[in-house]
Every structure is written in C-alpha cells, then in structure tokens.
Amino acid sequence: MKPEASGTTPPSSGSDVIVIGGGFHGTSSAFHLAKQGAKVTLLEAEYCARHASGVNAGGVRTLGRHYAEVPLARASLALWHNLPELVGEDATFVASGQLQIAENAAELDKLRRRVEELNALGFFHEVVVDAQQVREIAPRLAHHVVGGIWVRDDGHAVPYRAVTAFRHAAQRLGARFLEATPAQSIKRIGAQWQVTTARGVFSAPWLVNAAGAWAGEFAAQAGDPVPMKPGGLMLMITQRVPHFIDPVLGAAGRPLSFKQFANGTVLIGGGLRGSADVVRRHGEVDFLKLSSSAQTVTDLFPHLEGVGINRVWAGVEAFMPDDIPVISLSRAAPQLVHIFGFSAHGFELGPIGGQIVSELVLDGVSTLPINPFAVNRFAPAVTH
Amino acid sequence: MPTDSLFKPLPLAGRPETVSVTLNGSALQVPVGTSVAAGLLSAGVKRFRNSPVSGEPRAPFCMMGVCFECLLDIDGAPNRQSCLVELKEGMVIRTQDGMRDLLVGLDESAQNGRNQHGV
Amino acid sequence: MAYDAHPGITPSRPVQSVDIAIIGAGPAGMAAAIAARRHGASVALFDEQPATGGQIYRGITQVTSARLDILGPDYGEGATLASSFATSGARHLAGAAVWQVTSERLVHFLQEGRVQSLQANAVLLCTGAMERPFPIPGWTLPGVLTAGAAQIMLKGSGMAPTSPAVLAGCGPLLYLLGWQYVRAGVPIAAIVDTTDGGDYRRAIRHVAGALAGWQYLKKGLELMATLKKAGVPFYKGATNLHVLGKDSATGIGFESGGMSRTIDTSLVLLHQGVVPNTQFSWSLRAGHIWDEVQLCWSPVTSKWGELDVPGVYVAGDGGGIGGARVAALQGEISGLAAAAQCGHLPLATRDQLAAPLRADIRKNLSIRPFLDALYQPKKANRVPADGTIVCRCEEVTAGDIRSYVELGCTGPNQAKSFGRCGMGPCQGRQCGLTVTEVIADARGVPPTEIGYFRIRPPIKPITLGELAREA
Secondary structure, X not given: OOOEOOOOOOOOOOOOEEEEOOOHHHHHHHHHHHHOOOOEEEEOOOOOOOXXXXXXXXXXXXXXXXXXXXXXXXXXXXXXXXXXHHHOOOOOOEOOOEEEEEOOHHHHHHHHHHHHHHHHOOOOOOEXXXXXXXXXXXXXXXXXXXXXXXXXXXXXXXXXXXXXXXXXXXXHOOOEEXXXXXXXXXXXXXXXXXXXXXOEEEEEOEEEEOOHHHHHXXXXXHOOOOOOEEEEEEEEEEOOOOOOOOOEEEEOOOOOEEEEOOOOOEEEEOOOEEEEEOOOOEEEOOHHHHHHHHHHHHHHOHHHOOOEEEEEEEEEEEEOOOOOOEEEEOOOOOOEEEEEOOOOOOOOOHHXXXXXXXXXXXXXXXXXXXXXXXXXXXXXXXXX | OOOOOOEEEOOOOOOOOEEEEEEOXXXXXXXXXXXXXXXXXXXXXXXXXXXXXXXXXXXXXXXXOOOOOOEEEEOOEEEEEHHHOEOOOOOEEEOEEOOOOOOOOHHHHHHOOOOOOOO | OOOOOOOOOOOOOOOEEEEEEEEOOOHHHHHHHHHHHHOOOOEEEEEOOOOOOOOOOOOHHHOOHHHHHHHOHHHHHHHHHHHHHHOOOOEEEEOEEEEEEOOOOEEEEEEOOEEEEEEEXXXXXXXXXXXXXXXXXXXXXOOEEXXXXXXXXHHXXXXXXXXXXXXXXXXXHHHHHHHHHHHHOOOEEEEEEOOOHHHHHHHHOOHHHHHHOHHHHHHHHHHHXXXXXXXXXXXXXXXXXXXEOOOOOOEEEEEEOOEEEEEEOOOEEEEEOEEEOOHHHHHOOOOXXXXXXXXXXXXXOOOOOEOOOOOEEEOOHHHOOOOHHHHHHHHHHHHHHHHHHOOOOOHHHXXXXXXXXXXXXXXXXXXXXXXXXXXXXXHHHOOOOOOOEEEOOOOEEHHHHHHHHHOOOOOHHHHHHHHOOOOOOOOOOOOHHHHHHHHHHHHOOOHHHHOOOOOOOOOOOEEHHHHHHHO
C-alpha cells in the first residue's frame, strides 16, 4: 500500500484530522484515529520514520522512566505485547527484558531506593537483582557489576519496521499518508486548521502536531511556545557477533544503551549527543565523543574489543528541559493536539501516544494521567 | 601448489619463496609477498567464510577491499579484509563459519576484565 | 536527564595538521601530491595499500621487467609518477585506512591498529573507481571474481589462473586482461561479450570523438586483433548470463548467436565497466548527479574539482570515469588549486598552469563518448530478475527490493531500513547502484529522483577497541 504521490490528490476536504509528522507518534495517532473511524490525512516532510523514529536504538523500555511517564509506558507495553492483534503483525518486537546495571554499591543503593519509590506508587515492574542474578540474565557481563534493575517484559524492536507496521495498519483503515510534503505553516481560520505545505494547502477541523524536532515552530504558530531544543543522538552498530546477550542493557552510572539483534549485530547508544541541523535535516556524529561510548562497551564486555563498527549515525530528536514530552491539547487554540519532545525516549511510547491523541480528539480527555505533559507547563517568560 | 587452486604464480622467476601459516589449525605453505587472500587462493582455499545470512560459502570477489567477501580471522582479530593484509610467516588464520566464536577464553578475560573502577 | 546530562568527553588534545591531505595513491593522488609539493605545500597522502599506484598501477613500485612486458606500456606509465612522488617530499602514510573525512577537513584514519586524526586545510579525495556491480544468478559463488581482481592478482602477486577462465561482460578492462593473459601464455576458456550490434550502432555516432582519441582506438583494435589471433573463443551479444555451480563456480551459461551455451570453468571473471567510488563524497553529503550515460552517480564539482563542501576536492575516476591519464591531469589541477587555496601560489599562476592540462584532458576524454556508448552495460545486467541477489552481504534479491517498493519504500534508505539491503559490511558498495536502478525501474521514475543510500562513517571498519583507545 504505497503512500500517495502528493499533487495527484485534491486538498483534504473531507478530512477530520490532519497530522503533521510521519514519525512514530504521528503514525500511531493516524492509526488510532482511523481505528475510531476518523478520516485522517498525515503530512510528512520526507518519508515516514526518516528521523528519530526510524534511527533510534529501538528500546521498548519501561525501565528507568520518569515517574510521570510510568503509567503511560506500562500501558504502551501492553499494546507492544498485543501488536499482532492491534496492527496485524508483531512489528519485530522481541520481549527480551531490559536490565540496568550498577557498577558499585552506591549505584546499587540508588537503584534500590528508586524501586522502593516505584513500589510505593503502585508499580512493580522494576525488580532489584543482585550480582548473581545479573550473571544469570547476562552471563557475559564483566564481573565488577554488582547488581541492577530488571524488567522482564520490556524488549526491543526495529524502529523503521515498527513505524511501518503502524503506517500500513493506518492505511488499511483509510488514513492517507502524503510523504515529501513538508508543512510550512499552520493557521486557524474559522472552524478549520489550514496547513500550508510545499505541495498545497490542506484543511481539517482538527490538527495534530507530531512534528518531532520541528514541532516547536508549529507550537509557536499556534500560540503555545515551548522551550524545545533539537539535538542529535549518536548510535553505533557493529558487525555480526556470536550471540552473547538477550536483554537490552543500560547502565546506572554512565550513558549506555546496548542490545544485540537476532542477526548478531550489536546496537550501541546511550544519550551521547552529536549535533543536529534542523534546517538541512540531518544529524552529525562527533567521533571524539563516541570513543567514550566505545570505552563503556569494552569495559563492560571486554570480549567485544575486536569487534568492528559497521556504521555510526546521529538522529535528529527534540529535547525538552524537563526531559519529558509534550502530550496535550493546545492551551491557546481549539482542536489542536501536541505530541512531541520525547527527548530520546519516545519509541516505547509510540503505541500509547497515538491512543492518547485519539482520546483527546474524540473525547476531549485521556484515560491516562497526562497533566505532567501539558504544553503550557513552562514558565511564561520562556520563549521557543 | 594444489591442482585445484584458482590461481598460481606465473613461472617468471623460478619457484617463488613460500612461508608457512596455519589455516583452521592446519599448516599451509603460501607464496611470500602477497596478500593473505591471494596467498590462500593460490594454496587452493575455495571457501573463506559462510554468509551469516544463509550459510552459503563465500570467497574473495574484488581483491581491492570494496566487497568485504574475503573476511577472515587473522591472528585472533575477526572480520579482517584479507586482501588488504600482507601475508606473514606464522600467521594464524581461521575461516569465518557463520559467526566467529568469541567465547573461547572468555571466562579468563572476564575475570581480568578492565573496568573504570579498578574493581 | 536534562539536555546535557551526558555530553560525553570532548578531549582538547592537540591534533597534527597539514596543508593538504590526499586520500588515495593512484594516478590522481600522486599527481596532486607532486604538483602541490612543487609549490611548497605540506602534503600527507593516505592509502590502505603498502605501496603507491592505486589499483590501475598496483604493484608498480615492485614490478619486474618480465611482468611489465606482460602488463603492457600503459601500466608502465605509472612508474614515472610513482618515482616522482617518492622524491616529492610528500608524507606517505601507507597501510592507512581513512575512515572519516569531516566537512571541517579532519581526517580520521587507522594505521597499525592505532586510530588517529589529522587536520587539513584542503582534502583531496582521489579514491578512484571500482567495478560496477554485475548481478547475475550465481555471482556470489566462490570462483566468481571481477576482471579487476584477476588483474590485481597479476599485478600485485604475479599470479594467473590455473585452468582456463571465462572472461564475461564488456569494456576495455576485460579485453585488456585477456590480452595480458595471452602475452603471459595463460589459456583463456572464452570471452563472453555482452556487446551487441545495437551498441556498435550507437557508438558509431561518436566516431568523430573516437578518431580524435585515435591512439586509444588504435590500442583497442590491436588488442582485439591479438586476442583473435591467439584463437581465444569469442561469443558476441551474450545475454542471459548465469553462473553454474552449487558451492563454487563450475561453469557459465548464456545465450549467443541464437543458441544456448554452457562453458565449463571453475573461474568466472566478470566485468562491465567501472564506476566512481563515492563513499567519501556521499558521506560528506556533497551534491551528486546521476550520469545518464555512464549510469552512475558523480559528485558535483567546480572546474578545480572542489565539492560543494568547501576545501574538499575530488580528482580522478572518483569524480567520473576518465581513465588513468585523465586522472593524473585532474590530480595535478586539483593539487594546484589546493596549493593556491593554502596560499602557496597566486591564483593567476594556478590558472596559467592549469590551462594546458585542461586541453590535455579534453583530448584524452574525446574517446569517452564512443567507449561509453559501445560498452554501456546492459539493463538486464543492472536491473536483474527477481531471484538474483542484489545485496551480497545481506542476500537481498531484486524481487525482495521490488516487494519493499510495493510496501511503500520509495527510496533506497527506506528499502535499507526495511529489508537490510546496504546494511552489511560493504555498506552499499556492491549493491547501491543496483538498488537505485531497481527502485527507479519499479517506480517508473528516473534514478536521479530515487537518490542513493545515506553513507555514514566509518568508511572503513574500525573496532570498538580501536575507537575506545582514541579517547
């Protein structure tokens, strides 16, 4: 089911919702809305999952979340485990578990306190494990690791495949995807949102701003300025290595996200910032910084010292100052939902993000606690 | 040289000098002054690795470092482009069968593993 | 985790610097180094090989007279360049694999297991050409190599086929190899030539240019005459090429003269032209155009070879196929430009010195339209049938790629993300052109609209341990 070529279709008269942004959250929104019978047109500047959504580390992670995100993340994980029923395929999701390791007693204490707090809040998905249990979960880990946190039902997926699965499901339900259609400006005129793109003007009563690193501009145009900053996140993929680890790995004390796919390649990430050029729409790798990431890996898995790096890249992502996204109705304009700013941890929230958006559009309120993600939570003097 | 090798040195300057290397544990005499890939081809090696996707046999294709078919484990380092490595006396060479086994001697290296805390 | 919780370490250790960094020790690189050195610029030349010469003059610094005799006089021209380079005062980093060149002209390289970097004012990419992919059934079998590979065996190691090989495809390099084998007394099973009548008819339109490049033409005709005289079996207009065999090549099948044929052999040497090696220029996000005649991507450059990335130049076959002599002339021109950019000679002198070189280039390029028309690779050998492997590393077939297009993967990067073609160790070198053309063909749009893989560093592999030690 190919996306239509722009220019061969008339403007979206008859659409109920326009979604700007073909990343995971935009695509998921289109899917959930279409599932509820809404007529959706999605406008994507390049191709779906071109940026953060397609080039991230693929961690399906509820472990280590900001407490405000935990209920959303757990709800999203239930959808991940149910993808065949939801979108018709498993979208490459593997429930490998996720492990965050502590390398000394102080780090382990911090992790214990966190789990206690989560338990008090009614969440039990994170479990403290000791050195022995860590060795059972990840036998090849270096011996200085003293323990960690384990989430059994977390996992990973191939980002491009996951977003594509939602796109196909949305298209089967009648949602229209227009790629190579960059949105330039939005304007509320009467009871319609008008979106001007390089390929014509589109209008609909509802608008979803899921434009990732470019969402700040549309938010500002709507009257909801936010202090969002684009940035680049660096990742490396290795050559194939014999299978040595199942769960996805993070480290408490240093930036690391580490997973091995079924084909043996190892994906290494972990919050290391490259740079992002949002005008030219690409991320730039800083190799001098990446060498510290390589050092982290060889410290934890000495046997990987001789493994070749196949490719390094930097994705373009949107970062918020409090490190949690914007998921809310606009406070300045009617019939507009914002969903962006996932600050390098939006992938796992993809399935639920779209559901929340469809709830906001169709019911005006979400079944999940999204107050912490309000678009107007920042100090009034802050500008975009 | 074995009769089923694909290439052999031209008889321009008499018999070429050879060195001995091991391939998968067996000793092999190969001409000096060539790349590992060229030397092994002339020694009759037909399969350098198995494709990690289907396991089908692969061997050098371009001999100039752009095809990555000639990948061998040379002296313990995996995935070396053997057409870019000069063949030397005593080299320990292993073909790559699907994926190289990195777990040999792993437990020792894990015990002595480097870490930032010196623990 | 606020914005900059994990900024990483940015060490501020001193990095060595040089006026001009040259990547590639073939004719373009050597000529550029010689020209730049003549005007006093500091030059560092990187090449993965232990000696200079690149591919076309591979082994030139150690060639014996017996081998020179076999390889022919064109090859011998490389010796002058190599010896001038050796005395030019340029720093030669042999066995150095450059794995990234940044747009700020920082050159990252790996030499003897150590990862280092060098800052340059100007970078010259002289990475030359590589063989065009030739995706036919069975092309991934052991015993199938490129004609260029066989030439490298000859030049670099003095080795030739043990039993008669089949040379299949088209283009001057294929026939040159045959000629070299004949001179060496190496028997050839057959030349299976895909050139057909239509190619000759198209080429004849460019005969004026061919005659202007009459020395090339004469050489070509002499070459063919030698092959014929030696009685090498010749099959013309060959189609439907496929390599036979299960675990290794046992023969080649094809159609020619209206008949199906099979030739037994354990060595098939394929060639259908060379294309620019553009990994570095793509990784710099430089602009490229699709060359409709040469059917490949060429970086867009100024008349000095400068990319749209300031201070980065391309010279030689890496910018478009012109052959060794043109490469040397272009290298000299870019070397002059880079030296002028670094302030070592006035622009007027640069222009003056470059003028006769440009005239020489025009002369040497006059044969190209003829050759490009005559030896244009056949579509069936560029856009293969469904069952043929396109991406060797990940075993992705043409049919797989067509199915990705059906699923909405409108370009190579989507196809790569979806199905892994281009993700293997060669990072698209062996499949990139084919993927672009298969998608273009499936969508019915020109390749220029499809684009190419996004190429990212490391351009050559480095290990985690090597990268870790750079910190």
